[in-house]
Amino acid sequence: GAVVSQHPSWVICKSGTSVKIECRSLDFQATTMFWYRQFPKQSLMLMATSNEGSKATYEQGVEKDKFLINHASLTLSTLTVTSAHPEDSSFYICSARDRDEHRSQYFGPGTRLTVL
Amino acid sequence: GQNIDQPTEMTATEGAIVQINCTYQTSGFNGLFWYQQHAGEAPTFLSYNVLDGLEEKGRFSSFLSRSKGYSYLLLKELQMKDSASYLCVREGYGGSQGNLIFGKGTKLSVKP
Numbered sequence: 512g513a514v515v516s517q518h519p520s521w522v523i524c525k526s527g528t529s530v531k532i533e534c535r536s537l538d539f540q541a542t543t544m545f546w547y548r549q550f551p552k553q554s555l556m557l558m559a560t561s562n563e564g565s566k567a568t569y570e571q572g573v574e575k576d577k578f579l580i581n582h583a584s585l586t587l588s589t590l591t592v593t594s595a596h597p598e599d600s601s602f603y604i605c606s607a608r609d610r611d612e613h614r615s616q617y618f619g620p621g622t623r624l625t626v627l
Numbered sequence: 628g629q630n631i632d633q634p635t636e637m638t639a640t641e642g643a644i645v646q647i648n649c650t651y652q653t654s655g656f657n658g659l660f661w662y663q664q665h666a667g668e669a670p671t672f673l674s675y676n677v678l679d680g681l682e683e684k685g686r687f688s689s690f691l692s693r694s695k696g697y698s699y700l701l702l703k704e705l706q707m708k709d710s711a712s713y714l715c716v717r718e719g720y721g722g723s724q725g726n727l728i729f730g731k732g733t734k735l736s737v738k739p
Binding site: 602 | 667668669670671672714726727728729730731732
């Protein structure tokens, strides 16, 4: 089946630094990728929708200047958390939609971010 | 809003059957997913319903009633490894098509 990878799987950083998370579709082409955030004991919340070659669409309340999304190719999207603060500590999960299977969304394994 | 309601927690016994219900807002509805999520892991796909009726897949079955805005996930022959959160996920139509709105999840505990 379709596989989505994320890197890194976990990261610890100091407050004020920036962290980049990569999301890759390994065996399919993804025209659309989604970024989610999940706080402990809460459900996933969609942050933004990323379409290859165009600007990401952010959900209400998500700062686009803080969470930079780049979807440069059909297999790679990146999320950069700029000037991270402890409240940004969360589980970040990406999903990718297979270009040839319109209904599918395959999830990456997630990235655990801890900001000290 | 796009409220999705499902029970917060459920407990069942190994080998038993459990049904997890979900209600959702019907306007702009396109389809309904069920995902399983173990603690600390990403969700994994279980089922997708777009038409009314029951779809069976091994020990898991999912039912949808579009007119009632209602779905359930049925788990048979429960195993300990089924202890997880089960997410009812609504797929929007039109502007939000393909974007998933997640319920808060039902934490299922399977006891011996």
